[in-house]
Amino acid sequence: MLIHMFDDVPSPINLQLMLDAFSWEQSAIFKRPVRLEFFEKFVEEVLAIHPKVMHILELGSGPGFLAEYLLKEVRDLSYVMFDYSPAMHKLARARLSIIDVQPQYIERSFKEEDWAIGLGQFDCVVTHQAVHELRHKQHAALLHSQVLSILCPGGSYLICDHYYGEGGQDNSELYMSIEEHIQALHSGGFTMVSQVMIKGGLALFRAT
Numbered sequence: 001m002l003i004h005m006f007d008d009v010p011s012p013i014n015l016q017l018m019l020d021a022f023s024w025e026q027s028a029i030f031k032r033p034v035r036l037e038f039f040e041k042f043v044e045e046v047l048a049i050h051p052k053v054m055h056i057l058e059l060g061s062g063p064g065f066l067a068e069y070l071l072k073e074v075r076d077l078s079y080v081m082f083d084y085s086p087a088m089h090k091l092a093r094a095r096l097s098i099i100d101v102q103p104q105y106i107e108r109s110f111k112e113e114d115w116a117i118g119l120g121q122f123d124c125v126v127t128h129q130a131v132h133e134l135r136h137k138q139h140a141a142l143l144h145s146q147v148l149s150i151l152c153p154g155g156s157y158l159i160c161d162h163y164y165g166e167g168g169q170d171n172s173e174l175y176m177s178i179e180e181h182i183q184a185l186h187s188g189g190f191t192m193v194s195q196v197m198i199k200g201g202l203a204l205f206r207a208t
């Protein structure tokens with residue numbers, strides 16, 4: 001059987017280093033101010049299925065931008081921040097220190113085959129601008145299938161990331177087209193996939 005081999009696309013920065021993580025945090029909103037509109041859309045999506053949604057996992061949680069929005073706007077959430085970078089967790093703890101309900105922090109990489117073991121079940125999994133950190137689009141379907149394995153029955157998966165093509169990115173190995181995003185979610189086992197929002201080179205999808 002012919003097995004397709006591909007090389008991961010190296011990252012230009014090391015987000016495990018505080019200097020790189022801090023630089024990314026400081027530049028992220030300025031580079032993509034549309035991120036704030038996506039955060040608001042995440043809030044709308046979670047509120048639409050609340051109060052069923054109680055337990056949320058954020059993959060690639062970074063410095064806590066999305067968590068800050070959700071924890072301020074949605075009551076009674078149990079929130080887990082999942083990121084491979086201790087530097088990002090440190091930045092997130094500082095950002096979220098004034099919020100009443102504190103999240104749980106898990107330092108682990110979703111590139112590891114066993115990353116989902118022991119996490120439990122979640123009503124909703126969210127991720128913003130992190131899926132491409134798999135460093136090749138061919139890993140996405142497996143990630144999505146692993147997410148499905150930790151979703152409660154009827155749970156929701158909200159995925160926002162860059163896309164390849166007009167208005168988006170130009171690296172077709174690292175980034176998926178809109179159609180490839182949808183196909184990867186179906187390949188991961190999700191039967192219902194909806195395109196929620198596209199703007200500024202980012203796309204948000206809902207999968208159940």
